[in-house]
Amino acid sequence: MDRYIYDESNGLWYELQGEHYLPCLTLLPEEEKPIGLWGQRHLQYIREHKRLFYVNLLTSGKLNSYLADINEQAEKLFFRLVRQFAEKEGVTEELKNTDQMAWIGAMNNMRSRAREIVYTDIIYA
Numbered sequence: 001m002d003r004y005i006y007d008e009s010n011g012l013w014y015e016l017q018g019e020h021y022l023p024c025l026t027l028l029p030e031e032e033k034p035i036g037l038w039g040q041r042h043l044q045y046i047r048e049h050k051r052l053f054y055v056n057l058l059t060s061g062k063l064n065s066y067l068a069d070i071n072e073q074a075e076k077l078f079f080r081l082v083r084q085f086a087e088k089e090g091v092t093e094e095l096k097n098t099d100q101m102a103w104i105g106a107m108n109n110m111r112s113r114a115r116e117i118v119y120t121d122i123i124y125a
Contacts, residue, residue: 039071
């Protein structure tokens with residue numbers, strides 16, 4: 001028996017494995033983009049809670065670009081929210097120079113609120 005055979009009806013190559021021919025399947029090469037913290041957290045979420053969606057992205061070769069896009073959206077939303085909170089609440093560089101502890105407390109509070117909004121709207125949606 002031949003080690004490899006080609007099936008013209010479906011355009012696939014098959015390899016002999018023991019007594020059976022199995023299709024020679026490979027994943028498409030995926031564009032490598034950096035995935036940050038937000039993308040990693042979303043990846044963990046879809047692996048655990050949206051298994052079919054995760055497998056579809058993985059097998060189509062679009063997982064990395066999808067996660068990079070999610071990461072970019074989450075970062076933009078996070079920084080925009082923190083900036084808007086700071087403007088609305090009057091947390092400025094002047095406060096930072098006069099009362100550093102109050103500025104740190106206010107910034108931590110705003111970052112925490114922005115983080116929760118990003119989790120709710122993007123990461124765990």
